[in-house]
Amino acid sequence: MAVLTITPFQRRYLRPTRDLLFYSHLVHTHLDWHDTDSWLETQTSPIRLAWQGGRLTGILAFSEPLNHMAWVRLAAVQDYTDHQAVLRALWEAAVDELRERQVRQVALLAIHDWIGRYAPALGFQYVEDIITLARSGPDIPTALPNRLVIRAAEQADLERMAVVDQMAFAPPWQLRLEELQIALCAAASCTVGVLDGTIVGYQLATVYFDGAHLARLAVLPDMQGQGLGGALLGDVIRRFFRRGIFSMTLNTQASNQRSQRLYARYGFRPNGHNLPYWVVTL
Ligand SMILES: CC(C)(COP(=O)(O)OP(=O)(O)OC[C@H]1O[C@@H](n2cnc3c(N)ncnc32)[C@H](O)[C@@H]1OP(=O)(O)O)[C@@H](O)C(=O)NCCC(=O)NCCS
Structure with a gap:
């Protein structure tokens, strides 16, 4: 050579x-x-x-x-x-x-x-697979009772969304503010969940061909388990229904059982498209 x-x-x-x-x-x-x-x-x-x-x-x-x-x-x-x-x-x-x-x-x-x-x-050492889940069809469960106000995200929300993101996700899955900024521009739907005037969760989804892809769903750790993630999820699925989009995919870690229980409740099933995730320690 x-x-x-x-x-x-x-x-x-x-x-x-x-x-x-x-x-x-x-x-x-x-x-x-x-x-x-x-x-x-x-x-x-x-x-x-x-x-x-x-x-x-x-x-x-x-x-x-x-x-x-x-x-x-x-x-x-x-x-x-x-x-x-x-x-x-x-x-x-x-x-x-x-x-x-x-x-x-x-x-x-x-x-x-x-x-x-x-x-x-x-x-690099293999850690686990990132799995893809997919859903289609109009059936979604009724959200658990909650006081969350869901509205479209605005530029002014980005800093707070980055805080929520970095608290909800562990490294290396967190997004920097600049990445969120670009993601918001590319998003077909981005909503924030507001509780008592404070953003406590958000979702961001894109559209490809005739389906939607949920790229991010995050709820502040001390607000989790109260139906807020489910409320954001049900809401974005419904928003896409109104645009004639009835199928949605997302990725999550194979080990993220908590998110998978929620996604299963909302009709998401593994579609077999898995991506290996590797890490090297320097
Ligand atoms: C995944 C995540 C967004 C879920 O948010 P959350 O607010 O805790 O979710 P919920 O409170 O709505 O759901 C928690 C429980 O309520 C249940 N629930 C939610 N909506 C429901 C409904 N409509 N009817 C009945 N039960 C419901 C869920 O199934 C889940 O039950 P279980 O875990 O006991 O089986 C949150 O844990 C998080 O931000 N995690 C870190 C980031 C992450 O992993 N994101 C997803 C991967 S991309």
């Missing part, structure tokens, strides 16, 4: 990066609501490029760290090269910067099979 050179990403490398992501079969993108170009251009998180004979052969990029955890957001290797060697070189070049930025664990959602095959070689 020709000598590998690793460099940080710079804007002037956007074009070869785009080409690599377009032409390679081995591409992993986990950018949620971002489009790749604008994500690359705005990142201050570690992004490494691998070059061989002046040609871009690999990229590895991470999320902005939050609570000492970061995600592998982008990975790609050229088809005809030593994939493992390129990925390892990229990984080793990024690890020091990740440590400097106080990252203790890096998470990887193996959305594409190929990246899961290389995960052990980079030191």
